[in-house]
Amino acid sequence: MTSLPLRDADTCRYDLVSLGEVMLRLDPGEGRVRTTRTFRVSEGGGEYNVARALRRVFGMRTAVVTALADNEVGRLVEDCMLTGGVDTSLVRWVPYDGVGRSVRNGLNFTERGFGVRGALGVSDRGHSAASQMAPGDVDWDHLFGVLGVRWFHTGGIFAALSASARAVVGEAVEAARRHGTIVSYDVNYRPSLDNGSLGLPDVDVAIGVPDVRKFPDLSVAATTTRRVLSASRNDFGAVAWSPATGVVRATERTGLEVLDRVGSGDSFASGLIYGLLTGRPLEIALEYGAAHGALAMTTPGDTSMATAAEVMALAGGAGAAVRR
Amino acid sequence: MTSLPLRDADTCRYDLVSLGEVMLRLDPGEGRVRTTRTFRVSEGGGEYNVARALRRVFGMRTAVVTALADNEVGRLVEDCMLTGGVDTSLVRWVPYDGVGRSVRNGLNFTERGFGVRGALGVSDRGHSAASQMAPGDVDWDHLFGVLGVRWFHTGGIFAALSASARAVVGEAVEAARRHGTIVSYDVNYRPSLDNGSLGLPDVDVAIGVPDVRKFPDLSVAATTTRRVLSASRNDFGAVAWSPATGVVRATERTGLEVLDRVGSGDSFASGLIYGLLTGRPLEIALEYGAAHGALAMTTPGDTSMATAAEVMALAGGAGAAVRR
Amino acid sequence: MTSLPLRDADTCRYDLVSLGEVMLRLDPGEGRVRTTRTFRVSEGGGEYNVARALRRVFGMRTAVVTALADNEVGRLVEDCMLTGGVDTSLVRWVPYDGVGRSVRNGLNFTERGFGVRGALGVSDRGHSAASQMAPGDVDWDHLFGVLGVRWFHTGGIFAALSASARAVVGEAVEAARRHGTIVSYDVNYRPSLDNGSLGLPDVDVAIGVPDVRKFPDLSVAATTTRRVLSASRNDFGAVAWSPATGVVRATERTGLEVLDRVGSGDSFASGLIYGLLTGRPLEIALEYGAAHGALAMTTPGDTSMATAAEVMALAGGAGAAVRR
Amino acid sequence: MTSLPLRDADTCRYDLVSLGEVMLRLDPGEGRVRTTRTFRVSEGGGEYNVARALRRVFGMRTAVVTALADNEVGRLVEDCMLTGGVDTSLVRWVPYDGVGRSVRNGLNFTERGFGVRGALGVSDRGHSAASQMAPGDVDWDHLFGVLGVRWFHTGGIFAALSASARAVVGEAVEAARRHGTIVSYDVNYRPSLDNGSLGLPDVDVAIGVPDVRKFPDLSVAATTTRRVLSASRNDFGAVAWSPATGVVRATERTGLEVLDRVGSGDSFASGLIYGLLTGRPLEIALEYGAAHGALAMTTPGDTSMATAAEVMALAGGAGAAVRR
């Protein structure tokens, strides 16, 4: 059993709040960044994607704590976030200087890869408004205490943006726990951020840890497992541990066809969290995570276009026959 | 032998006429209907697709009996049908009321699926002009008797649209048989239409029947066989039966790569009918059907972009090497 | 003076709620519906567009009361509405029958026109979920009394959809007035709906009336004035009347360049209402309406992409010089 | 009066047959040929466009006599021609040599221009199948005598392709007149073809002549008049002469907004011919031509997307207000 001591839904405005950066993803489709002449854009961010999926895929009430520079690019990110259904009232809007010297919005130029050519991403996120967030910017006691939040999610991408971002993570985690909010953290290792060595904050649920058995103080540790046969084909599974269940494993999907793998880890996290938030056993929650991660790889963009019904059907063993 | 008693081509204006609804398909490409901002459009309809392929792929003279509401959408369907080369002179144009209360054109929002995410279609075809066709609307004796038709094709999608459509099917089949026209019927099972339980009219050739050996009164019974490994990969074959040959099987294609499976059953039907219309043995006709069905899954849209030469080459065992 | 007796913002969850149908607009860009092979899609609806603009352009809290069939098309409309920022919690989701016989979502195939070729729209909205709304479907007393709404907007498109829709309008207007909510109504004349002869409900503000001086019981009557030089160039102005001001006129813009005029009347309405909601004099509110209507014609789609700052700048006489 | 001695429709399979080349137009949209990375394609040809418009805009029965090389490009042209509704049974398909040394299909890279930048076209039509047509290729007596044709149209583009093409024109015109078919000829001056000095064959109706009064042997002479204010704005009118009417002039449209002017002369011709084919007075036929030419400039591509109703409405003075 993984019965996390969740706060009651009626006493909370939000089922989940994420803290993290939201970037504009620029995607060259089947081409490459370095030679394209067109980009499709959408929003994404490791921590945010979890809040988005819980809202659009699983129908929960979510919000994101982040900061954006108030220019046309930031407003485009907002336009995308509205599509994502995530409450944007907690976004800090920072005045823009007209040039981007003092503050900017994070950008993420990422191509999906194909076959022997791996996915490739360049983030252009220096000096972003999110990376400049600092302790004291957010009234966490109001958020967790007055508005009420059942689950708080953040992770190692945001924490690696700057020392002040890292301090905000600490401040937020502490406040969340103080108010009885469950806290999850996705390590989300990125070589460009060199965030592999950041320690884990004091959380309930850790995702993306290299070995789920190594964190006996956690309520749940979980991670995806992936073998990259090619950019277009992966073996994909998931493993989790809790004190009550020990190690459990999700269905391994071998030779999974991949259109765009970016964001699949976040989709795994959201499926897992959805299961835990709704009181499913860890085995089931893990299957939700694995199925949602798999589905997210079948569509372009960082974020998932799946439905809860599809996640549950796939988790339950359904095939890919046509529905009409 | 499957020598069907075909009428002579010289005495017939049409090699084949289909009766059925033609819908506008709206296709979000590699995305999903629920989140797209662009659609590609083309026309399609289970019965119509057979007439289209016999015309464009196999070079025969075909027409479609259907009805359309006379508005810009209906005219767009006509524009697509003209591209399809199918004679449109038998289309009934029904006046539009400006709103779509009394009569409409059928729409079909369908996404192709990818990997573990299956193809998904939503038809919006209520109150369509085709579904409102009724006995007496068409002068079948003029069509079959005066103009002359060698083969008449209809099926279980149109029959399921309404009681009056079903009556039109009965009326047409009877008239066709009276004039010596071979009649084929594709069961085309669709859960949304609940057409699995409709009985088979009195036809010569039945397609899409669950078990080809169960219809000893038919001249030919045939169906595709498909194992959905994923939306992007199917095992695909076909089986047929005739009194003379008993059960015959086409080449099984395992691990067939699929771009868009929608319409492959209709392409199977058209390849089979082409073989039978040109007097090939059932084994060969069945190979044409299976090869054409396979080729149709390599291009977007309900309808086939293959050529007769490609169908015959694939049926004869040719590979996918580049031609240039 | 046009000081409408507005409810206090603090006591109301919403600044404005619209009642009306939201359709999916399918737009062939610079081509025509009847010959296109691609559509861009967005959402739109005469009454809804006002709520959307007040939210996205003017930053107010708005919602829409409507109904949608729960299929992929309805979910696409929802996806677009989320982008629009309008609260979707008041949407009624009606189960879909898989075919569209009992209930559907409204569609709107509209091309923008160019030069001597006028804009042209075909709506396919028969049997829509919105048109089937009936008295008793909505708990208006909860909405206006408990949640609180400062301004209620509806109009002659929704009212013309069906007798039951008309009854819902009556029921809603009465409830709104009972709770002190200001009510506006846009006549929105459409030949396809034959809604020119519908009487005006008992409202405070009427928009789109043929002659603003003919409604002495209203607090405000207003309308745009337009001379269509071509589909690409209009003379565009606005006129309003109130008991205190008599007839006032907005700046007339002659030879205004038009990209897509559809929705400009709704943008006029939203600018006017914004002005009135924020206590501006009618002259200023009317200028906001005229400026917003003009800006909405410079972008594709039914809905506005302008900002409040741009509306106010244009209303104040600013030119179209580059900003960078 | 311009009562041309037209053959009876019942005795003719075709209302009009055109003789000319059909090219693939490659259109860079709002960009330029020399820097684009995408082309939209459609079919076009000065003589063919008249047959296409009479079929798709005016609902008449038309065909084209032409030749195409039988390769994928030729089949793409056929695909477009089918969309155009023109009977393709008179097309000669010439075997392709795999390289294009002996025979090719004509291509037409044309950009629309904008403002001070004029439209610009490069034709790549050397060695085309059409240019290699020769006397004896077509059984004109069968066409005009057995099948029956009411109106035959050809022109100075096809005639300038080669000496043999010119001889085919002569052969065809003579045969047409022998069978009582009305013959029209559009001079269609093109500097690249140096066809200004070709003499006029012995025809009934001449279009595009520099001075309509200089051809007293004709039944009708007509031409458009155009003043190019910019690529985006033209003054556009038309003038015609007949023995009975003398010189007549169509409504002059000043400052007409132009999206793509290419093909407007052919649309003028088709509107005029439609009027004459249906027995309208020359004044009315000329107005149809001028209105259709104006409408054709509001859409991309060489060919018209207008409807007969729109042509007649514009010819009758209608404006460009929205219809919905």
Add this chain to the structure above:
Amino acid sequence: MTSLPLRDADTCRYDLVSLGEVMLRLDPGEGRVRTTRTFRVSEGGGEYNVARALRRVFGMRTAVVTALADNEVGRLVEDCMLTGGVDTSLVRWVPYDGVGRSVRNGLNFTERGFGVRGALGVSDRGHSAASQMAPGDVDWDHLFGVLGVRWFHTGGIFAALSASARAVVGEAVEAARRHGTIVSYDVNYRPSLDNGSLGLPDVDVAIGVPDVRKFPDLSVAATTTRRVLSASRNDFGAVAWSPATGVVRATERTGLEVLDRVGSGDSFASGLIYGLLTGRPLEIALEYGAAHGALAMTTPGDTSMATAAEVMALAGGAGAAVRR
């Protein structure tokens, strides 16, 4: 006469070298940045655009001195610059830190505007590699002395990026003059850069000065004149001064149709410089500048797609008739 003492072409590798930043422009086409989901990309930069046009439009040998961060975005800018034909061997490639904290590439999100909605640009160029260029980075004596350059161009955008960029401008101008290279400087006023108050360096030719008569020490002072009737229509002219000619004016183009005005000032500069570089009188050079600026406004993007022949034809009074 404006006979500038130009170095001999045979002794110089380059006809012109520009110093400035090259940004990636992201263009939403006819939509807006804040609501788009797709961008077209191209490269641009006030100083660079002059070198590009002299190469691609006028066929001269040019290079750009700039710096780029060595990541996928920088390589995309290089890809675009190669298309532009400008020699890229003088580009400094700065190692990227994976995040964009220390160095980035400049981005420019710009929409073109339409009618009453003006063009709008947001540059995101803080911390760009170009803005971090510093004295000593470039061996100017090698460039001007050994390789040889006839004309050096820079301007007020680059100079405003940073104090070190300003110092580089000073260093370069001094070196150029020391080696007998003509120097031009475009003030290029941008509110976002607050560069209106930067003094003019010691140059031969100044462009974009508010009043051409106020700089008696210059060889040539010139500027465009523009009256913005709307974003789609400008009155556009140019004025220049030289000691020998006094004030001269180019043809004024009233009501010029504008597709995308961004970059037209740079196109003016390049046309003017081309004239001066080839020894034309100032009057002629000014007409080249005005014509080229006008043509550049008829195509998307910052840079010109015109040809020298088109520039000269328009400067000579040619119209916008079709060429084919």
Add this chain to the structure above:
Amino acid sequence: MTSLPLRDADTCRYDLVSLGEVMLRLDPGEGRVRTTRTFRVSEGGGEYNVARALRRVFGMRTAVVTALADNEVGRLVEDCMLTGGVDTSLVRWVPYDGVGRSVRNGLNFTERGFGVRGALGVSDRGHSAASQMAPGDVDWDHLFGVLGVRWFHTGGIFAALSASARAVVGEAVEAARRHGTIVSYDVNYRPSLDNGSLGLPDVDVAIGVPDVRKFPDLSVAATTTRRVLSASRNDFGAVAWSPATGVVRATERTGLEVLDRVGSGDSFASGLIYGLLTGRPLEIALEYGAAHGALAMTTPGDTSMATAAEVMALAGGAGAAVRR
């Protein structure tokens, strides 16, 4: 050892010069040529592609000797070639006649295929400027002797265009060898050109030979090996021979996912040549060729979008994991 006697880089302006035709490729994306309405365009040519990849992928100095007709299409090819970074100063520009009778530019309509549907190309290259090149057109002694070239590449496509092209190949190969330039030749068998029977000129390195052991006079013979499982999946390897090494084989990649195989042979050649030009052992050079050929199949178009680092990583055994 395969130590080819390479000329010193310092004494040569170019590392490699190719002789061959450059065509405009028109690509229908995931659709088919015969039914598409849009094409993406890029440039390509068997011999040219090698020069392009050596420049853009491997950073060497390359040029192409070819001829183009001087019209908008030729200028579009030039625009693409500039993007390719290949020096265009050796291109012969032939005046265009306005029609394409005497000279044209080569076009290549090619679709990529999918699954059981093979790639399909139609070249339309008759009468191209390149095919009309003749001995004496190029001053080879100036190129090889004065400018200096380390490696010269040509092949069996250009040689098959015409007798005069074949003679130019002979003339060039002889001149290259006379000046100590290494010469490679890619047989590049094409059924449409019937070039299988052309003899091999007197070269150092032969590519695409059916059996690498059959040419003992060569320094290196090499070829790819390919088993077409489907258009989307190939087994792909390479084999080479040199006197010193005998037969060597590259890593065999089984089940390689293919997006667009066209041009992969040229990418193989360029990788191999890069290895040999930089003095790598044949085994390594062959691995570079095989890896580059594999990467080129993961992107659209004839030409490669890979980087040297990616080629070397894949050749060294790296996988397709995401990089970010």
